[in-house]
Amino acid sequence: MSGTPLLSIRDLSVSYREKDDWSRVVHGVSLDVHRGEVVALVGESGSGKTTTAQSVIGLLPGNGRIDQGEIRLDGTDISRWPSRRLDAIRGARISLIPQDPGSALNPIRTIGAQVGEILKIHGWRDKKAIASRVVELLARVGLTEPELRARQYPHELSGGMKQRVLIAIAVALQPELIVADEPTSGLDVTVQRRILDLIDELRLEFGTSVLLVTHDLGVAADRAGRLVVMQGGRIQEEGPTAALIAAPRSAYARRLLADAPSLDMTVRRQPRPEPIRERDEADDFAVIVEDLTHDFPLADGGTFRAVDGISFRLRRGTTHALVGESGSGKTTTIRSIVGFEKPTAGRILVDGTDIAALHRADLRRFRRKIQLVYQNPFASLDPRQNVFEIIEEPLLNFDKREKDERRRSVESLLDRVGLSRTLLGRAPHALSGGQRQRVAIARALVLEPQVLVLDEAVSALDVTVQAQVLKLLDELQRDLGLTYLFVSHDLAVVRQIADSVSVLHRGRQVESGPVEQIFHAPTSSYTRDLLAAIPGRTGVERARTLSPGSDR
Amino acid sequence: MSRYLISRIGQALVVLWAAFTLSFVLLQALPGDAVLIKFLNPDFGLSQEQIADIRASYGADRSVTAQYLHALGNVLSGDFGYSIQAGVPVRQLLAENLPATLRLACLAFLAAVVLAFAVTLLSTFATFAWLRSAIQVLPSLFISLPVFWLGIMLIQIFSFRLRLVSVINPGPWEALILPVATIAVPISAPLAQILMRNLDAVAHQPFVTVARAKGASRAFAFWRHVLRNALLPTLAIAGVLFGELLAGAVVTETVFGLNGIGALTHKAVGNQDAAVLQAVVLFCAVAFVVITLFVDLASPLLDPRLRSKTGAPA
Structure with missing residues (x-):
């Protein structure tokens, strides 16, 4: 769709104050996000991508300021709006999916209260309507037992579940634009995929645009129609995803592509030579783990089996x-191997010695x-x-x-x-x-x-x-x-x-x-x-x- | 929950016993005793034999172990013995002095909380940056003021110079104004320090940004999300502050010439009035134990993370 882009950033510059000096971290950034489009802002830490995203939603840290430029939402420049005026569009027209779901929910308030809050802030008064909408939203983002979840506290949910709650908050009022700031960093890969699928699905359902901030070129390539590659506060390159990945023009984008492990499927490493001997001897292995099992006691007197019969051999070199x-x-396994934990059962040989038999000085x-x-x-x-x-x-x-x-x-x-x-x-x-x-x-x-x-x-x-x-x-x-x-x-x-x-x-x-x-x-x-x-x-x-x- | 409560009460009893025994040992280790201090006074003109008789009548000539067991048995049956100096039961002394000290302590604690909040909110919301940083220095100043010096200065300034508060034959409430202020100022300081530090830390938490991204105003986010999270750690120091409160009462009641547990303690120390001191130590220990227990029981109500697990997924 042509016409006015939903979000149009023009020549944006942002500075942070450190002591008495202002240092500029975003230099003249311009980009557009059209309706229904996903644009990924890609860069490494310190590239200015998060600062750019924070400017869009008007939530720069206290020591940040917009030096110049415009942020137009549907044609209206909001970059100079006072905070009070921005409160009306935050949550309603632009919303945020934050990084690190672990700390993005208030630990002492229920999930239901935190999802309902966005409705309350934007004028919902009927408590029953809020409660039923909350349950509906929690169900919509794929949480099982939504009524129970609404009564639970953040620490009772896993990281992936918390991110679903935050997505429910972000889509509650069907905003036109969602700023997703590293929405899956810190989550396991399979959870990451399900979360990104959910964002995609809701975006299509509601026709929402997404500004996706990520350091992961793989995520950006999968999810975005257009990529904007940033480095050192400047845009290095932008363009349709497929074209940019197939033929990056800037040196920086080429390097980023070459270094991203998920995109480059060619193995550059020389595999270690196989030993010529016909039969393996125990001496060929630096570490041998046999049937390692580790139980942790639980508060109620039972046990939790963290490691259940793991065996592998680590060939020297x-x-x-x-x-x-x-x-x-995996963490329990390595703690056992380096001798910090005593396994419940199984054997660990390091360089031929059974570490269970070692005592303090030997250990x-x-x-x-x-x-x-x-x-x-x-x-x-x-x-x-x-x-x-x-x-x-x-x-x-x-x-x-x-x-x-x-x-x-x-x-x-x-x-x-x-x-x-x-x-x-x-x-x-x-x-x-x-x-x-x-x-x-x-x-x-x-x-x-x-x-x-x-x-x-x-x-x-x-x-x-x-x-x-x-x-x-x-x-x-x-x-x-x-x-x-x-x-x-x-x-x-x-x-x-x-x-x-x-x-x-x-x-x-x-x-x-x-x-x-x-x-x-x-x-x-x-x-x-x-x-x-x-x-x-x-x-x-x-x-x-x-x-x-x-x-x- | 009930199992937890029973084990906590058991711990509390051990603490009380330890406090009693330790104070008994320390008092015994001091040279001399209350009987000697009172009756060696030349005004009585008593002979060595007469003093020895009096000591025997108080049981002060028996072995330390026998005295300890005797005192412990009495305390268990609710008898705190007689004050040697005043010649009245210790229980009566406590009952006479407790209400005044409780009133002073409660008012001082309340004033300290109000003062701490006022300082914290001003240091957060004051319009001018210079004013904010000026107010942020106050707690460090407050914490370093010695209570006795502060009390004397307050009397000097408000009573003698400004003549705002009378110290000679004041009304019952008027008499409390300066003592309350004297105790409240140093107690408010650690509260304000902890509050300010926590408010700052919580305000930078991602969940506050999320609340703002929902469209919450700065004030809404502060009251709904920041403040309660910042208050939790202050609860934990309530027990320690209570100790300060008692220490403050001893000095303040002496400086302002008020009656109360503080003044009683002060006199009892001077006279080595062991029975009174033992009772005061026990009273403080009980108060400490009760407040700590209260804090431990109240914390899970305020912070859901401290409640016992209810089948939460890992």
Whole structure:
């Protein structure tokens, strides 16, 4: 449909105040969203995409201001409207689906009260009508037992259910525009797909336009008619999704496409050579897990089986991936392997030793062989230590070496992980996410372990940074002969780095085998669900049919 | 729930017993005792033998263990013994002094809450940024004022200079104004600090943004979503503040010459009147235990996350 676009942003610039300085984070952004259209605003953290979206709904943080430009809703510029006037259109004509459903609902008020509130704010007075509309909405977004849900509190619902509630709030008054700010980040892939399907379905039903803010090019490619790629507060490129993906014009969009694991299905990693021996010997494996079972006691006296009979073998110098969604038991499994938890049943051999038989001093020495890299590089580094102290600390715990020698080890590791020595004196907060994760990897390597357990180690990173860290891990494995246990919910990443995979679902191992077999011939229906939920497939298919020559 | 309550009451009894025993031991460890302090006074002109007889009549010559068991038995049967200094039952002393202190404490607590809210709201909603930051400094100032100094300053300023409040033969309510203010100011400070910090933290929570995105005005979002969430942690420090309240009462009643538990405690410490001190310690422990229990029982009513799980999905 041509004519006036529903949303038209013209030459928008936004600044944030820090102390007494204003720093501009959005520079002259212009874009249109037509009626019924989905436009995806794609970029990495710090690209200005969220700020742009917040400006549209008039909810910039307190230290933000619109310097110039127009935000026209159906032809009327609302960018200069006072907050009070915007209150009338927020919720009614423009609504928001926020990121992080975990903290987006008031913890001490019922679901029903929070959904009903938007109706109350916009003039509904009849309590019975509100209550029945709330139940209707909750049912519409696919929640079972909507009457019960209305009486429940947010902490009694799962992340996916909470996001459905937030969608119910967003569509309650059938707005013309929904701003969806990373609506599925932090959700499991299968849940993510169902949530995005729901948004699509409701959008079609109500004819709503969607401004979809996402860092995930795969999600954007699947769901949006048009893409707007942002970097450093500026639009790098925009265009119809299929055309942009098939033939990106800007260098930045090309890099983003190349780094997005979900879109690039070609395996760039050289698989590790198979041993020539005919029969496997126990010595070929760095870690052997046999029939691992772990029960947790419950408050009512019963037990909850978090891990139920998991077995796999980790061949030296290769990568085995544990894949599963939240609650699949992968965290408990790795905590048992590194010796933080005592399993209820089963056997774990690391480098030929049964860790159940180890006692305190032995367990400490054992920890040298196997080191962890955690998911969140922001939380796993002590903010009061500098880079040198962080990497040095494990050495101090184990052997008394001369200070010079320690410094040499730390410096050579810094070179190994591709960080400049000038960073040695820096505190973690002065580093980027990718640099921090490199520091965490260096800290794990300083004791020269045989096995690295990587717990969602690249999940919190932007795609280009993620690609660099994966490349680093690959090099380290080849050069040092390391063995990786790679834990992830992201199958696309797993395919790039792993040699073999175990798929976990509710504590059980539903599938295990070489990575290519799992991807091409999955035997369990759960694995097939997981594979189908990887975002970016439909978008890529569309692009490939559009320009067959561009298939790399 | 009832099982929880029973275990909590059991814990409370242990706490009370410990408070009683500890205070008994500490009082015994002090050199001298109340009988000696009172009757060694040369005005009585008593001989060593006579004092020894009096001590025997109070049971002060028996072994510590026997005294302890005797005192514990009496307390269990509701008998707190006699004040050696005043010569009346401790129970009577408590009954005479309790109402005045309760009135002072309740009014002071109320005033502290009002003051804390006023400071917090002004620091959040005041129109000018300089005014907001000026008000935000107040709690740190309040918390660092010593109670005795504040009391004397208030008398100096409001009674002697401005002559607004009379301190010589004041009316029953007039007499309370300055003592209440003296206790309220330092108690309001931690409340206001916690409230301000929580309001700021909660205001930046995503659910407040969601409420605003529904079209809620700033004020609506504040009253409906921010305030109640910010109030929850303040409840937890109520027990600690009650301790401050009692400490404040001791100083304030002394400075303002009021009768009450505070003044009674002050005198009893001076005279090593063990029975009175034991009773005051027990009274404070009971009050503490009751308030803490009340806070623990009230918290789940205000915060659904603290209620026991009702088959929620993981």
